[in-house]
Amino acid sequence: MRLQYPSDIKIILVPCTGKVDLIHILHSFEKGADGVYAVGCLEGDCHYNSGNLRARKRVEQAQKILDTIGIGGERAQMYNLSSSEGPRFAQIAVEMDEKIRKLGPNPIKLAKKRAA
């Protein structure tokens, strides 16, 4: 299909979104990521039954923490789509990229620069 999506998105492959833990999301922000989103299979279609549902809960936990510490919970998102939906994948990437650009850089990245 050769679909285009923003080049500043770094894809990290995991066997299932159920592998994505809260600590992985938080460490990404601590290391300076402006946004993190998990892309799992459609709900009800998880090969491991509930991996994508667990991922959603973990993303929600991350959102709460990010809100509490002033980073902004909307920087973490969960999306569900099937592996045959290439155009939807590209569309989500564009959507997330736009959303994060509107929010601006991760305040942690800026704070680290100030401290350096």
Next chain:
Amino acid sequence: MIVADKKPIEEIIEEIKDHEKILILGCNECVTVCEAGGKKEVGVLASALRMYFLNEGKEVKIDEVTLERQCDHEYLEEIRDSMDQYDAVVSIACGVGVQFMAEKYHDTPIYPGVNTCFMGVTEKRGLWTERCQACGECILATTGGICPITRCAKRVLNGPCGGSVRGSCEINKEIDCAWQLIVDRLKSLNRLDDYETLCPLKDWSTDRAGGPRKVVREDLQQ
């Protein structure tokens, strides 16, 4: 096991906001199982706090350590050599661990990072329920293995009371009447005759009424 629940991060921030070198100290036992104070929770809390303080423009060092237990001398001794690096510790062990830390390290403020709730079981992941109140004089042998001290809101020893309605407790329909559970269990065990035996007055001095308790085993002491 001892069941604990995480304190809100805001509360922990309030506890430690005036410190600059902080150790987040987890425990590998009960609080790990109930996902409130194990290694993973130490990592999450430490990461969140590091980001919070960085974002606030404060330079705060936050380290992570998880001990095998915080209720035994030998494990708490493992951090003695590094304690001078910190001006505060957030212990996310149960209240026992927090207090034992405070007793051992007099000069360092120790703050609790969890609320210690009760002694209970994991019914399923994310659901823990109370089973024992450590009254010090176990009567489970006569009640079919179901504790009325813990599971009856009134701690009734010869129940049920008049508030038992269709197997539920009057304080909340979602709470089983402990005495209904006991009768059902005795019936299954074909021991319903035991229900006719009155439970004698209980010695509450072994419960909290007698003040802080201790178990002394001279045969084990050196």
